[in-house]
Every structure is written in structure tokens, then in C-alpha cells.
Amino acid sequence: MSTEKKKPAQGPGPGGPEPVPGLPLSGTPSAPGITLLPTAGRAAPERADAARNRRKILDAAARIVAEVGPEAVTMNQVAHASGIGVGTVYRRFGDVSQLLWALLDDRERQFQEAYMGGPPPLGPGAPADERLHAFLDALVDRVIEQRELLLAAQAAAPSARYTSGAYLAMHTHVALLLSRMRPEANGALLAHLLLAPFSPSLMHHLSVERELSAEELKAGLNALLNLGE
Numbered sequence: 001m002s003t004e005k006k007k008p009a010q011g012p013g014p015g016g017p018e019p020v021p022g023l024p025l026s027g028t029p030s031a032p033g034i035t036l037l038p039t040a041g042r043a044a045p046e047r048a049d050a051a052r053n054r055r056k057i058l059d060a061a062a063r064i065v066a067e068v069g070p071e072a073v074t075m076n077q078v079a080h081a082s083g084i085g086v087g088t089v090y091r092r093f094g095d096v097s098q099l100l101w102a103l104l105d106d107r108e109r110q111f112q113e114a115y116m117g118g119p120p121p122l123g124p125g126a127p128a129d130e131r132l133h134a135f136l137d138a139l140v141d142r143v144i145e146q147r148e149l150l151l152a153a154q155a156a157a158p159s160a161r162y163t164s165g166a167y168l169a170m171h172t173h174v175a176l177l178l179s180r181m182r183p184e185a186n187g188a189l190l191a192h193l194l195l196a197p198f199s200p201s202l203m204h205h206l207s208v209e210r211e212l213s214a215e216e217l218k219a220g221l222n223a224l225l226n227l228g229e
Contacts, residue, residue, distance in 0.1 A: 056082040057089055061103050069148050070100055104149045108166045111142050115173060128180035133225065135174065136194070137218045143203045144214055150200035161199070170195060197221065 046054065060082035064073050073096055079086035093099040120126035121134040143150060154161060161167050175191035182190075197203070206212045212220075 053082075053084055053088065054092065057084055057092065057099070058103050058106050060084075061099055062107075065100075065103070065148060066145075070152050073100065075099070100149060100152070104146065104153065107142065107146055111138070112166075112169055114138065116169075128177045132174065132177045132181070133222060135177070136221045136225075139170070139198055140203075140214050140217050140221065143198050143200065144207055144217075147200060147204055147207065151204055154200045167195070194225075197224075 057078060061073065061078050064077055064081060075089050075093075075096060076086055078099065079089045082089070089099075093102055115122050115131075115135055115138065117123055121130040122138055123131075126134070171188075171191045174194055175187040178185060178190050178194075179187040203217075206217060207214070
């Protein structure tokens with residue numbers, strides 16, 4: 001019997017997806033309002049017409065949230081804006097809280113697809129430092145776009161951000177990039193510190209109360225990354 005030890009599996013090449021553990025889709029909240037940040041995983045297969053209706057409903061909900069905020073969203077509004085019958089909207093999502101949960105999860109899926117397997121520099125194929133800068137820039141845009149929903153989630157469960165599948169996937173990704181850039185550093189710790197500014201409450205304070213633009217926030221984060229150079 002051979003006593004040779006198996007070598008640990010190597011990370012993917014520059015053209016492959018990131019090795020992020022499977023992230024099961026969380027259940028819907030049991031009480032009104034978003035109770036936890038969503039996790040992102042594989043969606044169940046859908047018929048083509050059902051998938052089209054789901055896309056129309058979620059896109060309509062996103063437009064309404066951007067215009068009036070999540071607290072003012074109603075199922076009737078979403079049905080009218082999407083051109084889908086209100087009965088179908090209720091059957092598909094149950095109530096407003098579950099619809100908002102699905103919307104947040106949908107946007108997280110899209111973001112994960114971009115940074116795990118999309119084109120470089122955000123996706124695989126670019127040097128680690130370029131990917132990290134692209135990731136932070138894209139995360140600024142995402143947090144600002146979803147600010148109201150993320151704030152509602154944070155207010156309902158402040159500590160859930162750090163145990164959600166969405167955060168764990170981002171942390172794994174950032175830690176991996178940092179380990180390639182600085183093999184001697186504690187990549188896991190640095191990843192937490194780099195993601196800390198993306199707390200929804202801080203991003204709301206900076207972008208709304210301090211009126212900083214997305215470009216100013218991106219420049220600040222890039223300056224922070226370069227402080228140690």
C-alpha cells in the first residue's frame with residue numbers, strides 16, 4: 001500500500017471560476033420585513049414562461065424600490081408595473097416581504113456570477129490586484145443600488161450580514177485574491193477589514209448624508225488599498 005501523501009488541490013487557473021463552497025438558498029422570512037441577508041445558490045429549474053414572468057416581476061419591483069423605497073412597495077404596484085396579474089404575483093412570491101427577499105437574492109446572484117465567472121478584470125483572467133480593485137468598485141455600485149433593501153435587512157438582523165451566504169462568498173473571494181497578492185499576510189482577516197466599509201449603514205451615511213458620489217467612494221477605497229505600498 002502506498003504511503004505517499006496526496007498533494008492539496010491547487011486553486012483554479014486564471015481562466016476558471018473561484019472555488020467558493022456551495023451556498024444553499026435560504027428559506028423565506030417568517031415575519032413581515034426582511035429578517036436576514038439572503039444567501040445565494042442554485043435556483044430551481046423553471047419553465048420558460050415562468051422564468052420570464054419572474055424576471056418581469058423582479059425588474060418591476062427593483063424600479064419601484066429605486067423610486068419610492070422598499071417600505072412603500074405593494075403587490076398591486078408590482079403587478080401593474082410588470083404587466084403580470086396580481087394573482088400570479090401573489091402565488092409566485094406570497095407577500096411583499098418575500099418579494100423583497102427574492103429581489104435582494106436575485107441581485108446577489110447576478111453579482112456573484114460576475115465576479116466568479118464573468119469577464120476580467122472582475123472575473124477570472126486578470127491579475128489578483130486588478131481583480132480586487134474591480135471587485136471593490138463593483139461592490140460600491142451594488143451597495144449603493146441596493147442601499148434601501150440592504151439597510152432594511154441590516155436593521156432587522158444586524159449581525160446576520162457576517163453569517164449570510166452572500167457575505168461568506170465575498171469574503172472567500174477577497175481572501176483568495178489577497179492571498180495571491182500577499183501570501184505572507186492573514187488574508188482572512190484582511191478580507192473582513194476590506195469588506196467592513198460596505199456595511200449598509202456606513203454606505204448610506206457616506207452616500208446620502210455626506211453626499212459622496214460612487215466615484216468618490218471608489219477613489220477612497222483605492223487610496224486605502226494603496227496606503228501600504
